[in-house]
Amino acid sequence: NAGVTQTPKFQVLKTGQSMTLQCAQDMNHNSMYWYRQDPGMGLRLIYYSASEGTTDKGEVPNGYNVSRLNKREFSLRLESAAPSQTSVYFCASSEVDYGYTFGSGTRLTVV
């Protein structure tokens, strides 16, 4: 089925470890996003990519980096994980005139 695919679905990291969250979409959307969801905080934008070859910071970019590898793929990297980065991470894609399509999320725990 068409949509946004995120991997992995679950991950446990130790403080200081690094990892990359992968995201791919097959809807030929230009824009892609990474959000984190925390209890009582709603969704907060980490980084976004308006089009292939561009990336910009969102509301909470500290501690993260992103790569827009091609039009389909947008990865999120944690270089040195901290307990404050324990969260559920969602990738999404869109065209400007339409709503977002979200992936099913990655539950990350940093111990």
Added chain:
Amino acid sequence: GNSVTQMEGPVTLSEEAFLTINCTYTATGYPSLFWYVQYPGEGLQLLLKATKADDKGSNKGFEATYRKETTSFHLEKGSVQVSDSAVYFCALRNSGAGSYQLTFGKGTKLSVIP
């Protein structure tokens, strides 16, 4: 800047009750407005949207009307079902060039009991 304020939950209703979830916003220009739904363990799904004042979005028995004069986009359903139990998010996106980002409210958890 942009912001979205939703009524705090959780909201618990009996099956077939009437639902209203309030949403108000602050934005420059003429934003598009959205309601998303998140079922347990899943990502967010677009429920409905409205792109200009007085537009009514509707889907699956849910409705919301874009009220520019009161900067509101309240979600309503006449008769809720147990399967409507989920978290509902109101969101906005500004119009114009470069307007890619959605700003979300904090979400309202709805539980419907038989």
